[in-house]
Amino acid sequence: MHLPPFFEIGSFEFAKHTVLIFLSVVLIAGFFMWAIRKQALVPAKGQFLGEMGYGFVRNSLGRDIIGEKEFRPWIPLLFSFFFFILVNNLFGSIPVLQLPTLSHPGSAYVLAGIAYISWVFIGIKRHGFGHFMAKMTMPPDVPKALYVFLIPIEFISNLIIRPVTHALRVFATMFAGHMAIMVAASLLGFLLSDVGGLGGILGGAGALLLGIFIYFLEVLIQVLQAYIFTLLFAVYVDGALQEGH
Amino acid sequence: MDITGSLSVIGFGLAAIGGGIGVGLIFAAYMQAVSRQPETQRIIQPMLFMGFAVVEALAILGFVLALIF
Numbered sequence: 001m002h003l004p005p006f007f008e009i010g011s012f013e014f015a016k017h018t019v020l021i022f023l024s025v026v027l028i029a030g031f032f033m034w035a036i037r038k039q040a041l042v043p044a045k046g047q048f049l050g051e052m053g054y055g056f057v058r059n060s061l062g063r064d065i066i067g068e069k070e071f072r073p074w075i076p077l078l079f080s081f082f083f084f085i086l087v088n089n090l091f092g093s094i095p096v097l098q099l100p101t102l103s104h105p106g107s108a109y110v111l112a113g114i115a116y117i118s119w120v121f122i123g124i125k126r127h128g129f130g131h132f133m134a135k136m137t138m139p140p141d142v143p144k145a146l147y148v149f150l151i152p153i154e155f156i157s158n159l160i161i162r163p164v165t166h167a168l169r170v171f172a173t174m175f176a177g178h179m180a181i182m183v184a185a186s187l188l189g190f191l192l193s194d195v196g197g198l199g200g201i202l203g204g205a206g207a208l209l210l211g212i213f214i215y216f217l218e219v220l221i222q223v224l225q226a227y228i229f230t231l232l233f234a235v236y237v238d239g240a241l242q243e244g245h
Numbered sequence: 246m247d248i249t250g251s252l253s254v255i256g257f258g259l260a261a262i263g264g265g266i267g268v269g270l271i272f273a274a275y276m277q278a279v280s281r282q283p284e285t286q287r288i289i290q291p292m293l294f295m296g297f298a299v300v301e302a303l304a305i306l307g308f309v310l311a312l313i314f
Contacts, residue, residue: 065291157299165302172308232298235291 017101024087024101057082057230065234070241074234077118081111082230085170089222092178093215100174100222105167108174112167115233120159123240132240166232170225177218184211257311264304271296 005013035050043051057079062071085102092100102108123132137154138147188207191200275293279286 064287157302161302161306162298165298165305168305168309169298169301172305176308228294231294235294235298238291239295 016099017104017107020088020091020097020099020101021107024084024091028083028087053083054079061227061230061234065231066238066241070238074237077114078230078234081115081233082226085111085229086223086226089170089174089226090219092174092222093219100178102170103174103178105171105175108167108171111170111229112163115166115236116163119233119236119240122237126241135240162236166229166236170229173221173225177214177221180214181211181218184214187211251311251314253311253314257307260307261304264301264307267300267303268297271300 003016005015006019007014032050032054035046038044038047040047058071058075061078061082062075065071066074088101088107090100091097092103102111120132123135126132127135136158137151139150139154142150184207188204188211191203191207194200195203271293275289278289
């Protein structure tokens with residue numbers, strides 16, 4: 001359901017996806033505050049669900065990737081990234097809302113920008129500017145002569161392409177999935193109304209099945225993309241923190 | 246029957262072949278490595294996603310170019 005912007009402040013449009021972002025924040029904060037309201041030693045269903053979500057991000061994304069010693073300060077950021085992207089993506093599969101917020105590239109750029117700034121900042125803070133740059137652009141155990149080619153290539157791929165693709169990966173999959181569902185839906189409409197007859201009905205049934213298939217594929221991809229975004233962020237942080245080279 | 250549309254979409258389809266094969270190879274190698282030595286999983290997993298991100302970058306850039314042109 002495409003709506004025009006509700007109102008505008010200067011060039012800033014307050015539209016459906018803006019509302020969805022606020023809604024996602026309210027939903028996430030509300031759910032986790034509700035889940036831990038009692039803090040029982042033996043958790044009830046709600047608390048168990050909240051703790052399971054938190055434990056998943058903490059253990060499989062934080063501790064396993066960033067490592068036992070360093071992961072603690074990163075849990076809040078990882079946790080917010082994962083659940084913010086997860087809920088915003090799943091908006092694409094909820095009838096009536098039907099809009100993954102990150103299919104507007106602006107929000108994806110901001111998220112990847114926050115991730116980029118934080119891992120570059122912690123890398124420079126840990127190693128110093130020169131050493132961090134050397135770590136990012138000069139892979140170890142390579143003949144010295146090859147550095148002429150390697151430094152520009154590594155610089156572009158690690159410090160320029162990396163944040164861009166980090167943002168575009170989640171944007172592109174959300175946008176394309178949104179489009180694919182729309183194509184299946186308009187194919188159904190076209191076959192039923194414009195073609196008509198027995199062929200139209202049979203083809204329409206096929207298009208309906210296609211739409212349902214794409215819908216469930218999309219749910220899978222939406223969850224997976226939230227996981228991959230957070231995981232890549234953890235991998236980048238781990239790379240920036242690591243000692244050596 | 247005349248077909249209209251952008252040729253760059255076909256170009257993206259061709260570009261996605263490379264990324265698809267690359268990602269498939271990476272995950273196949275990862276599964277093989279972990280099934281041979283499960284205890285190395287913790288070391289290999291960051292490398293897996295690093296390589297996956299680099300390979301998939303090409304397909305994503307292709308997608309963007311298909312949208313732009």
